[in-house]
């Protein structure tokens with residue numbers, strides 16, 4: 001099987017350069033329109049598919065990002081390995097603005113988003129105990145190190161609804177009681193949907209600020225975030241450019257089973273399935289239906 005790398009670009013990362021034969025391509029999905037067109041090309045012999053999560057020009061808020069359409073379209077385009085890049089606040093002194101964190105766990109505090117491709121007429125329960133793929137996380141870490149980026153391996157990303165930043169009480173609770181390491185507004189339900197779509201998924205948090213808990217840094221200031229984000233985006237482009245060389249063009253089955261997540265997950269018996277929903281699931285779950 002051929003590797004196809006997907007990149008979900010976060011705030012500040014609306015385009016990438018250096019792809020051969022690249023063009024912006026529009027994709028329709030049964031879940032509506034994705035955030036933007038997809039920038040598709042080849043790097044070091046590996047096909048790459050890039051999508052700015054908020055759309056070029058930052059049109060979508062974290063709550064309005066069409067997460068299902070984005071993941072469905074990635075799958076429809078043949079993506080096998082999906083990397084998320086996101087701006088985050090940090091709850092740890094040592095995870096400083098400008099550092100990257102290859103997160104491996106999430107706490108999902110979002111509530112105003114569609115969180116599953118499945119539902120009445122085709123019910124499925126996938127495991128997200130280990131929501132990120134260690135193989136892709138290894139590649140992300142190696143790419144960051146090769147770029148000279150200060151990178152931390154492992155961490156818990158708290159996904160909040162937003163769009164406002166957290167109160168001081170929330171920030172302290174997430175840090176001191178819930179033991180979260182970074183905070184953002186977009187990795188959920190994205191990571192859950194990637195698992196339902198049997199995509200390997202890794203998330204790279206690009207720290208922009210200390211949220212509001214840090215006594216020396218005061219509250220979150222968007223102008224400072226944007227300045228840090230610009231530097232982070234340049235580093236992210238370097239990291240992305242190294243991924244094809246690290247993953248290679250030929251791909252074996254995921255040793256962690258991300259690409260088999262739906263096996264045994266669909267509970268609705270074939271004769272009871274809703275035909276319209278089954279049709280919508282063609283890209284995401286076609287191999288199981």
Ligand SMILES: CSC[C@H]1O[C@H](OP(=O)(O)O)[C@H](O)[C@@H]1O
Pocket residue numbers: 009010011012053054061062085086087088162184185186187225
């Ligand atoms: C730029 S501050 C808030 C904004 O940035 C993050 O977006 P993304 O995860 O796509 O990089 C955060 O989650 C908020 O949406």
Ligand SMILES: Nc1ncnc2[nH]cnc12
Pocket residue numbers: 087088089090160165166183184185208209210211212220225
């Ligand atoms: N402090 C913060 N909280 C939530 N999302 C963020 N994105 C960047 N910084 C953030």
